[in-house]
Amino acid sequence: MSFLELRDVHKRYGPVQALAGVDLTVASGSRTAIVGPSGCGKTTLLRLIAGFETPDQGTIALAGEVLANGDGAVPAHRRGIGLVAQDGALFPHLSIADNIGFGMARSETRRDERIAELAYTVGLDKAILKRRPHQLSGGQQQRVALARAMAMKPRLMLLDEPFSALDTGLRASMRKAVAELLEAAGITTILVTHDQAEALSFASQVAVMRDGKFSQVGTPRELYLRPRDRMIAEFLGDAIILPAKISDGFASSPLGRLAVDTTERRDVARIMLRPEQVLLKRTSREGMSGTPDMLFGEVTESEFAGSVCTIAVRLLNSADPPDAAAIGNTPLILRKPGMDAPAVGEIVRLTVSGTAHVLA
Ligand SMILES: Nc1ncnc2c1ncn2[C@@H]1O[C@H](COP(=O)(O)OP(=O)(O)O)[C@@H](O)[C@H]1O
Ligand SMILES: [Mg+2]
Numbered sequence: 001m002s003f004l005e006l007r008d009v010h011k012r013y014g015p016v017q018a019l020a021g022v023d024l025t026v027a028s029g030s031r032t033a034i035v036g037p038s039g040c041g042k043t044t045l046l047r048l049i050a051g052f053e054t055p056d057q058g059t060i061a062l063a064g065e066v067l068a069n070g071d072g073a074v075p076a077h078r079r080g081i082g083l084v085a086q087d088g089a090l091f092p093h094l095s096i097a098d099n100i101g102f103g104m105a106r107s108e109t110r111r112d113e114r115i116a117e118l119a120y121t122v123g124l125d126k127a128i129l130k131r132r133p134h135q136l137s138g139g140q141q142q143r144v145a146l147a148r149a150m151a152m153k154p155r156l157m158l159l160d161e162p163f164s165a166l167d168t169g170l171r172a173s174m175r176k177a178v179a180e181l182l183e184a185a186g187i188t189t190i191l192v193t194h195d196q197a198e199a200l201s202f203a204s205q206v207a208v209m210r211d212g213k214f215s216q217v218g219t220p221r222e223l224y225l226r227p228r229d230r231m232i233a234e235f236l237g238d239a240i241i242l243p244a245k246i247s248d249g250f251a252s253s254p255l256g257r258l259a260v261d262t263t264e265r266r267d268v269a270r271i272m273l274r275p276e277q278v279l280l281k282r283t284s285r286e287g288m289s290g291t292p293d294m295l296f297g298e299v300t301e302s303e304f305a306g307s308v309c310t311i312a313v314r315l316l317n318s319a320d321p322p323d324a325a326a327i328g329n330t331p332l333i334l335r336k337p338g339m340d341a342p343a344v345g346e347i348v349r350l351t352v353s354g355t356a357h358v359l360a
Contacts, residue, residue: 036209051076
């Protein structure tokens with residue numbers, strides 16, 4: 001069931017067209033992640049949904065109720081939508097407890113208890129409840145903002161890069177805790193993030209924004225494996241992009257004849273593989289002889305970074321080159337487990353697992 005619906009939403013600030021025709025459907029109880037480069041309109045979109053701005057054109061509807069359409073708009077405080085802003089936006093003159101309890105009635109029974117519970121759920125020590133926002137770290141402030149938004153029991157929660165001030169370990173555990181918290185409360189959520197892994201793991205629907213509109217919306221798997229174009233492919237992870245000639249469900253490419261994910265195409269196109277699809281097996285120069293249909297490469301660079309090692313592999317032959325020159329000097333960049341990665345100068349045999357994706 002569609003819960004939130006945006007149709008053709010536009011917003012302009014003077015000469016800047018911040019949103020240029022946004023369409024989005026969000027199911028009740030689901031989690032959506034919005035990713036896109038800085039300045040593409042993500043924050044503007046959340047502010048329009050929350051009701052802090054009005055669209056120039058288009059409609060926003062929540063649970064069947066039109067929130068904004070041309071001039072008419074339901075005011076922000078009547079929308080039942082929580083927004084955790086990028087900078088937290090806490091009230092500097094209020095204590096942390098009063099920030100969290102801001103939306104609760106003073107007369108609410110168990111007010112202090114609920115504030116303490118909310119602080120606990122977002123991982124804040126109750127010792128800080130008496131402090132003021134400036135006495136907290138950036139990460140703690142973001143968590144207070146989240147607790148404050150949760151306290152209002154919103155129907156829809158909008159999170160604008162809420163984990164960006166946290167360091168890696170804390171970030172992953174907070175993300176998981178917040179996802180579980182929102183899920184348990186049945187709150188539909190939209191998360192804006194810069195972090196592709198965060199988007200893919202948090203959400204059931206991912207929307208990639210570019211220049212004020214969505215260039216692709218789909219499940220994490222669809223977007224990761226079948227991105228519409230190169231920019232989307234590279235935004236969601238590392239990608240190997242190769243020239244190829246496509247026909248009958250196969251690509252002839254510098255990595256040989258590869259199955260592709262469409263039988264419709266019959267043209268010269270670019271194909272994409274995720275680096276983890278390229279498997280390496282150590283061999284030697286002697287191991288290369290008498291095997292003309294196998295593909296070999298030499299490791300030319302290796303950068304150890306703990307759990308992963310990034311290596312560059314230069315192809316030594318090309319099994320089926322439609323345009324061998326196009327890859328000739330460009331090595332494949334692969335990430336392998338750090339413990340067992342081949343070293344510079346080693347010869348490897350390459351095979352590809354799964355299908356290649358044909359880009360538009
Ligand atoms: N209040 C405003 N006045 C003028 N320009 C704005 C305002 N808010 C945002 N913009 C502009 O709109 C564009 C989109 O901004 P924003 O939504 O903040 O992007 P993002 O969150 O994706 O980084 C940017 O070019 C930004 O400078
Ligand atoms: Mg922003």
